[in-house]
Amino acid sequence: MKNIFALAAILFTLNSLAQPYALGEDKYIKEFYNISLSEQQAYKWLDHLCNEIGPRPAGSLNAEQAVSWAEEELKKLDLDSVWLQEVDVPHWVRGTETAKVKEFVKEYELAVTALGGSVGTPADGIFAEVVEVTSFDDLEKLGEDKIKGKIVFYNIPMDPTNISTGFSYGQAGRQRWAGAMEASKFGAVAVLTRSLTLKPDNYPHTGSMSYGDAKVKIPAAALGIQSADFLHEKLQQNKGLKIELVLGCRSLERTTSYNVIGEIKGSEKPEEVVVVGGHLDSWDLGTGAQDDGAGSVQSMEVLYLFKKMNYKPKRTHRVVLFMNEEFGLDGAKAYAQYTKDNNINHVIALESDGGSGTPRGFSIDANMATVEAIREYKPLLSPFGLHEYTKGGSGADINQLKSENTILIGYRPDNQRYFDYHHAYTDRFEIINARELELGAAGMAALLYLLDKYEMKPIH
Amino acid sequence: MKNIFALAAILFTLNSLAQPYALGEDKYIKEFYNISLSEQQAYKWLDHLCNEIGPRPAGSLNAEQAVSWAEEELKKLDLDSVWLQEVDVPHWVRGTETAKVKEFVKEYELAVTALGGSVGTPADGIFAEVVEVTSFDDLEKLGEDKIKGKIVFYNIPMDPTNISTGFSYGQAGRQRWAGAMEASKFGAVAVLTRSLTLKPDNYPHTGSMSYGDAKVKIPAAALGIQSADFLHEKLQQNKGLKIELVLGCRSLERTTSYNVIGEIKGSEKPEEVVVVGGHLDSWDLGTGAQDDGAGSVQSMEVLYLFKKMNYKPKRTHRVVLFMNEEFGLDGAKAYAQYTKDNNINHVIALESDGGSGTPRGFSIDANMATVEAIREYKPLLSPFGLHEYTKGGSGADINQLKSENTILIGYRPDNQRYFDYHHAYTDRFEIINARELELGAAGMAALLYLLDKYEMKPIH
Numbered sequence: 019m020k021n022i023f024a025l026a027a028i029l030f031t032l033n034s035l036a037q038p039y040a041l042g043e044d045k046y047i048k049e050f051y052n053i054s055l056s057e058q059q060a061y062k063w064l065d066h067l068c069n070e071i072g073p074r075p076a077g078s079l080n081a082e083q084a085v086s087w088a089e090e091e092l093k094k095l096d097l098d099s100v101w102l103q104e105v106d107v108p109h110w111v112r113g114t115e116t117a118k119v120k121e122f123v124k125e126y127e128l129a130v131t132a133l134g135g136s137v138g139t140p141a142d143g144i145f146a147e148v149v150e151v152t153s154f155d156d157l158e159k160l161g162e163d164k165i166k167g168k169i170v171f172y173n174i175p176m177d178p179t180n181i182s183t184g185f186s187y188g189q190a191g192r193q194r195w196a197g198a199m200e201a202s203k204f205g206a207v208a209v210l211t212r213s214l215t216l217k218p219d220n221y222p223h224t225g226s227m228s229y230g231d232a233k234v235k236i237p238a239a240a241l242g243i244q245s246a247d248f249l250h251e252k253l254q255q256n257k258g259l260k261i262e263l264v265l266g267c268r269s270l271e272r273t274t275s276y277n278v279i280g281e282i283k284g285s286e287k288p289e290e291v292v293v294v295g296g297h298l299d300s301w302d303l304g305t306g307a308q309d310d311g312a313g314s315v316q317s318m319e320v321l322y323l324f325k326k327m328n329y330k331p332k333r334t335h336r337v338v339l340f341m342n343e344e345f346g347l348d349g350a351k352a353y354a355q356y357t358k359d360n361n362i363n364h365v366i367a368l369e370s371d372g373g374s375g376t377p378r379g380f381s382i383d384a385n386m387a388t389v390e391a392i393r394e395y396k397p398l399l400s401p402f403g404l405h406e407y408t409k410g411g412s413g414a415d416i417n418q419l420k421s422e423n424t425i426l427i428g429y430r431p432d433n434q435r436y437f438d439y440h441h442a443y444t445d446r447f448e449i450i451n452a453r454e455l456e457l458g459a460a461g462m463a464a465l466l467y468l469l470d471k472y473e474m475k476p477i478h
Numbered sequence: 479m480k481n482i483f484a485l486a487a488i489l490f491t492l493n494s495l496a497q498p499y500a501l502g503e504d505k506y507i508k509e510f511y512n513i514s515l516s517e518q519q520a521y522k523w524l525d526h527l528c529n530e531i532g533p534r535p536a537g538s539l540n541a542e543q544a545v546s547w548a549e550e551e552l553k554k555l556d557l558d559s560v561w562l563q564e565v566d567v568p569h570w571v572r573g574t575e576t577a578k579v580k581e582f583v584k585e586y587e588l589a590v591t592a593l594g595g596s597v598g599t600p601a602d603g604i605f606a607e608v609v610e611v612t613s614f615d616d617l618e619k620l621g622e623d624k625i626k627g628k629i630v631f632y633n634i635p636m637d638p639t640n641i642s643t644g645f646s647y648g649q650a651g652r653q654r655w656a657g658a659m660e661a662s663k664f665g666a667v668a669v670l671t672r673s674l675t676l677k678p679d680n681y682p683h684t685g686s687m688s689y690g691d692a693k694v695k696i697p698a699a700a701l702g703i704q705s706a707d708f709l710h711e712k713l714q715q716n717k718g719l720k721i722e723l724v725l726g727c728r729s730l731e732r733t734t735s736y737n738v739i740g741e742i743k744g745s746e747k748p749e750e751v752v753v754v755g756g757h758l759d760s761w762d763l764g765t766g767a768q769d770d771g772a773g774s775v776q777s778m779e780v781l782y783l784f785k786k787m788n789y790k791p792k793r794t795h796r797v798v799l800f801m802n803e804e805f806g807l808d809g810a811k812a813y814a815q816y817t818k819d820n821n822i823n824h825v826i827a828l829e830s831d832g833g834s835g836t837p838r839g840f841s842i843d844a845n846m847a848t849v850e851a852i853r854e855y856k857p858l859l860s861p862f863g864l865h866e867y868t869k870g871g872s873g874a875d876i877n878q879l880k881s882e883n884t885i886l887i888g889y890r891p892d893n894q895r896y897f898d899y900h901h902a903y904t905d906r907f908e909i910i911n912a913r914e915l916e917l918g919a920a921g922m923a924a925l926l927y928l929l930d931k932y933e934m935k936p937i938h
Contacts, residue, residue, distance in 0.1 A: 179515050
């Protein structure tokens with residue numbers, strides 16, 4: 019047996035030495051990081067986007083300013099082409115919003131914010147009893163008898179014990195997305211939902227919701243965590259508690275906006291397209307620094323770094339800044355339609371929409387053989403904190419490009435802090451760490467460089 | 479060849495299945511995280527330590543309060559014993575500090591803070607010309623001729639292109655540690671050093687310095703980055719620029735303080751001791767949240783988690799909260815001496831003094847065989863973000879225990895943000911993310927649990 023063990027060891031050693039990349043790639047890749055960390059181009063762009071332009075909900079004047087600005091900045095990069103793609107978007111506006119607990123002669127103000135897409139209340143508000151539920155089963159059990167004419171308060175916390183905060187977000191997310199739809203069926207007059215966050219502060223977190231098949235559209239708003247806990251406590255003492263809810267939000271006419279697109283034409287295979295992108299729109303409460311200003315400027319920086327390094331990609335590399343990810347994925351859908359109409363061959367799409375945390379790795383939406391092939395580049399990228407190469411989802415925007423001929427990849431920064439700020443007032447430039455943002459941009463560039471140079475394709 | 483390849487594959491598969499740990503350990507380990515992330519005991523302790531007690535420089539009343547508090551908290555854990563170890567410590571106090579650029583009729587105030595251990599200036603300050611250097615070579619070249627009677631301004635930035643910020647800190651650190659010592663030899667009357675940080679704000683960063691073999695002790699202080707850049711600009715225009723520097727710092731009599739120690743007696747091998755620790759003292763500018771309140775409460779939580787899980791370690795597990803890491807390592811030296819005097823067999827020591835960032839892994843100070851043996855537990859710990867198991871240094875305090883019979887391990891959280899706050903006013907509770915802190919504590923507990931259960935020792 020001894021000889022066979024020795025042979026096995028040798029074979030495996032040889033195998034592990036047969037890297038699918040040339041010697042010296044480690045040094046080349048480090049250059050992406052040197053430029054990114056010294057110049058901090060993405061961080062400078064993000065400063066402008068957040069602090070000079072500000073929040074960018076689809077249909078807003080700010081969103082249009084962001085479009086013009088991004089187009090202008092991409093033009094400065096001396097790309098082969100930069101253009102705008104028309105996108106039809108909704109235009110929802112927030113207005114005044116208040117929620118007051120009325121208890122005997124006392125009144126308590128709650129931190130509240132309308133969910134995106136909610137209808138408003140009448141101008142003088144809705145005044146109704148509150149009924150708390152901690153699951154959709156609760157809702158079913160209570161039924162029309164106990165719900166009709168009332169405000170349903172969904173108080174379903176995110177599970178703190180999952181290591182992935184995104185997983186907990188998914189678990190608790192239904193109250194936001196479907197809470198109004200389901201409560202409406204039992205005759206509720208409005209819903210309040212616990213904010214989807216793990217940080218017990220009192221900034222409410224908005225996000226999109228759907229009325230689905232509900233016949234009556236009822237107003238829906240999120241409460242800050244402290245307000246949700248306060249309301250829960252109050253309800254222990256006084257089951258008949260009433261709330262006065264005023265939401266001034268409403269939908270205006272749909273309008274025209276744009277995806278911003280820029281590309282470097284491939285030197286050898288221009289018909290094979292690699293997309294890198296984030297979404298340019300944001301919610302209106304903060305300034306969309308992590309969601310998804312970060313992903314937008316990181317994607318822009320990928321092409322910036324290619325130009326700076328004078329790397330001429332074999333394939334066409336295109337940055338797409340999608341419009342209205344938050345509220346209907348209109349930009350992503352328009353881009354996918356354009357792709358289909360023009361029979362564009364996307365070999366790879368990479369999205370950054372997981373915030374600006376320190377790098378962790380990539381989630382790859384492809385078959386296992388393809389995931390394993392990409393994982394072979396890990397030795398080159400793990401020195402930069404990119405250890406995780408998992409098979410999984412990618413991103414909401416590029417997911418519209420899903421096909422077996424396209425490798426979809428989501429950049430995955432650390433997400434422990436992500437939901438602290440997500441869709442809230444606190445998603446502002448101040449929470450961004452320049453180095454973490456830049457490490458992400460350089461890592462995305464480095465991965466795409468490797469996949470271009472070694473002509474990675476989906477393995478069938 | 480085909481058969482041999484197949485055989486090799488089978489052998490290696492078998493080999494990789496031969497894990498050095500029992501089935502089900504993954505579930506057991508997850509429990510550490512469940513408790514830690516739900517209860518957030520370390521975070522609660524840190525809140526008290528930072529916000530109720532505050533900064534804790536050695537010799538201060540606050541440091542004594544921290545000692546009493548930590549002793550009391552450990553006693554609540556129902557450990558087998560809790561005690562204080564006397565430590566003789568220096569007592570340096572800061573006093574007023576100002577630095578003013580005087581240029582013609584104008585005056586500009588710089589953000590300045592004395593380096594720990596610096597002598598003060600006369601009460602009416604030092605008023606002298608400034609000479610800037612960007613390296614120690616510069617200093618040599620200028621020589622006594624150009625330096626005598628002047629204030630030397632070391633303006634050596636940390637290199638932003640290293641991925642490890644700690645490495646850049648090491649490279650640029652000599653200006654702080656030895657700047658005064660070296661400039662004094664050429665007759666300088668004081669030194670100003672660029673703060674050791676990568677964040678371009680204007681909070682100056684203190685830290686210890688040494689006069690080494692210098693015959694004359696001259697005052698030494700750090701400038702905030704913006705002030706350093708401002709001074710540099712001013713010096714371009716006016717080479718003869720003068721600064722008035724006032725530092726009220728001074729050393730008081732040495733005094734008595736304590737290491738705080740608590741332990742769970744080993745159930746099978748009580749004479750084999752495992753130490754886990756951080757340092758209880760901090761600099762005086764912030765409240766020592768990340769440095770090293772974080773490491774202190776994480777270490778306390780390791781024993782808390784053992785108790786909560788009802789895990790009875792085979793070996794004695796001892797938390798040591800060291801006194802005065804920042805300013806002479808007195809606590810660590812005293813503990814090492816006690817170890818020697820009592821012939822204590824430390825098999826493992828784990829230190830957390832790298833901040834409270836999201837987990838990255840461990841740095842192991844042991845031979846390669848031992849490092850490889852510990853690396854075998856990586857599959858159990860990488861789902862919690864612990865991917866890096868490198869051979870390297872551990873921590874300043876436990877380094878005093880270095881011997882070939884002891885495995886020294888440093889917990890290594892992500893360090894991108896660490897030097898943003900290090901030794902500055904900004905090292906406060908607000909910068910701590912509860913989940914990142916708790917993931918660290920649980921990861922430390924999980925590693926020590928595995929090393930205890932499977933009786934890891936240095937491999938000779």
